[in-house]
Amino acid sequence: MKLTVPTLLTLARIVMIPVLVLVFYLPYGWTNFACAGLFALAAFTDWLDGWIARRYHQFSAFGAFLDPVADKLMVAVALFLIVQGHPTRWMTLWALVIVGREIAVSALREWMAEIGQRATVKVAFIGKIKTVAQMVALLCLLYSVTPDTPPRAMPWMGQPIFHIGEWMLAAAAILTLWSGAQYLKAAWPALMADEGKRVESVDSAE
Template sequence: MSTAAAPGRILNIPNILTLLRIAAIPVLCVLLLSPSREAGFWAAALFAAASVTDWLDGYLARRMGIETVFGKFLDPIADKLIVMAALIMILPYDRVPAWMVLVILGREIIITGLRGIASTEGIVISASVLGKFKTIFQLVAIIGLLLHYDYRWFFGIDHPMLVVNMHNAGMFYLWIATVITIWSGVDYLAKFMKLIAK
């Protein structure tokens, strides 16, 4: 077996991508200390790049056959940390309702706790398709909320039909993400209770 494929090797490409995603969090927070358009743009670009690495690290780990316990542990933590950081940092600018942030973060904390309890009992509850949709809508919503301002996406033409208010777009997707967050949380809790009862 090659060194790169050794299951115990921590510093492989997927895990490095995950660590880079965690390293991006303080940079994201520093950018979001300012509510300016420029800071929001670069924060959105950084968040989007981090979101791509979220997909890429999992894909590479499976493709290269180098999935590790360290990676399986760290990857979901990195995802939750960067989402939490982005939402908390824009709270003071009233770009997102506090109750939505509470619901989203509360769900993640509860489900993480339930997974920990289940794992100690040797129970594995597979992720549902709802969780995947929740993540997608959350990421799209946060990018919109970070951009926040009006953007002219068609060659800079200033026409009402060609100008998109990114805050409104972000809130549209955040509402969907919040509904799916509650739905998937209830679904996971039901699965957990059913398996524990057995």
């Protein structure tokens, strides 16, 4: 198996995950900057590997499998760290909504792929907006939240960065439910079809 540049960038993003956890728990005053920087770098590599793959046609089956796995792992770990640093009811709820939706949609996509209808649950525009809101929220919260200390109240545009992160995470969670409902709506006919009809539709597609 030949490793392409996009795949190497994806692997680097996975390596950043344990580094992010380690840095989060270091007892130094600069760890919030480092955590936010690591997450920003991971988000940049996520964009960069996709751009390189499209620009130079460096696609691979392994890279296509690994890229969403790396993204979901990074987001889930960042959410777990944030909830551990600021364990409130709302923060926990938003994290549960986002992680739960990712698990449900991943399972739905896998099942739709098995019956030959993966294109039915392709990424919608609302999902891209959700991703942007989610990335901004996690970046702000990783900068603001540290273990065993109150959230930092550093301001940005007249508002504490922590509060901006909270609001953006709430917005991302709501958009997550919305986009998840769209995926479910698109897949609903296949979910409700009986086994015979599903087999027939797969045979006709082939």
